[in-house]
Amino acid sequence: MKLHEDLEKVLISEEEIKRRVAEMGRQITEDYKDDPEPLVLVCILKGSVVFYADLLRAIDHDCRLDFMIVKSYGAGRESSGNVQFVKDLSESITGKHVLIVEDIIDSGLTLTFLRNNLITRGAKSLKICTLLDKPERRNPNSTITVDYRGFVIPNEFVVGYGLDYDEKYRNLPEVGVLKPEIYAD
Ligand code: PRP
Numbered sequence: 277m278k279l280h281e282d283l284e285k286v287l288i289s290e291e292e293i294k295r296r297v298a299e300m301g302r303q304i305t306e307d308y309k310d311d312p313e314p315l316v317l318v319c320i321l322k323g324s325v326v327f328y329a330d331l332l333r334a335i336d337h338d339c340r341l342d343f344m345i346v347k348s349y350g351a352g353r354e355s356s357g358n359v360q361f362v363k364d365l366s367e368s369i370t371g372k373h374v375l376i377v378e379d380i381i382d383s384g385l386t387l388t389f390l391r392n393n394l395i396t397r398g399a400k401s402l403k404i405c406t407l408l409d410k411p412e413r414r415n416p417n418s419t420i421t422v423d424y425r426g427f428v429i430p431n432e433f434v435v436g437y438g439l440d441y442d443e444k445y446r447n448l449p450e451v452g453v454l455k456p457e458i459y460a461d
Contacts, residue, residue: 279445283452287434288427290449293407296426297327300405301334304424308373313400314338316374318365320390321345322446323379326438327407327426331377342367348386357385357417370398375423379438380408384418391420408434408451427451433459 308315317339319328332339345362348355374394381387387404394402405424412431429451435441436448441459 279448280452282445282455282458283435283448284455286450286452287429287432288437288451293426293437293450294330297330297407298334300424300426301331301336304331304334304375304405305336308337311373312338313373314340316340316342316367316369316372316399318369318374318376318394319343320376320378320386321363323438323440324377324407326446327379328377331405340367340372342369344390346386346390348389355383355385357383357389357415359386359389368397369394371400373401374399374403376402376404378404378406380410380434381406381420381422382410382413383415384420385415387420388418407437408439 315337317328317332319325321343332341342365343363344365347360347362348358376387376390378387391402391404403423404420406422407426409422409425409428410431411428432453434451435445435454436451438446439451440446441454
C-alpha cells in the first residue's frame with residue numbers, strides 16, 4: 277500500500293521543504309556567527325526528527341545535539357499545556373545558547389510549557405524554530421514567540437516529513453493533507 281494514496285493533496289513538496297530548510301540553516305548560521313560558543317539544538321521527538329536531521333546539516337556552526345520527549349495530555353487532538361517529560365535532556369544547558377526545534381506549533385501550549393521550563397535552567401539564550409506554524413490555532417494562553425518559521429499553514433490536518441496520524445506517515449518525504457476518510461471512523 278502506497279502512503280501517498282492516502283493524501284488528498286500535497287501541501288509542501290519535498291523540493292520546497294529542501295529549499296526552505298537550506299534558507300533557515302543559512303539564517304541561523306548568520307545569526308549566531310559572532311558567538312563562537314556551541315549552539316545546543318534541542319529536538320522535540322518524535323515529530324521533529326526529520327526536520328531536525330536536515331536542519332542541523334544546513335547550519336554551519338558548532339552545534340551540540342540533544343533530545344526530549346514530551347507528552348501533552350488533552351482531549352482528542354487538543355493539547356492542554358499539561359506536559360509531562362518522558363525523556364529529558366541528557367546535558368545541562370546552563371550558560372548555553374539553546375535552539376528548540378519543533379515540527380509544528382499548533383496551540384503553542386507545549387512550547388509555552390517547555391520554554392518556561394528551560395528558562396529556569398539558566399540557558400544563555402533560548403530561541404524557537406519550527407518547520408510549520410498554524411497561527412490560527414494559537415491558544416490565548418500561549419506566550420511563545422517564534423524565532424524561525426519554515427511555513428505558515430492553514431488549519432488542516434497534515435502528515436509527513438515527521439508528522440503522523442496514529443504514528444503513521446512520518447516517513448513521507450513531503451507534507452500533505454490526509455483524505456478525510458482516513459481519520460473519519
Ligand atoms: C506535536 C508537535 C508539538 C506539539 C504542538 O507533537 O511536535 O510538540 O504537538 O502542539 P501544540 O502547539 O498544540 O502544543 P505530538 O504531541 O503530536 O507528538 P509527536 O511529535 O511525537 O508526534
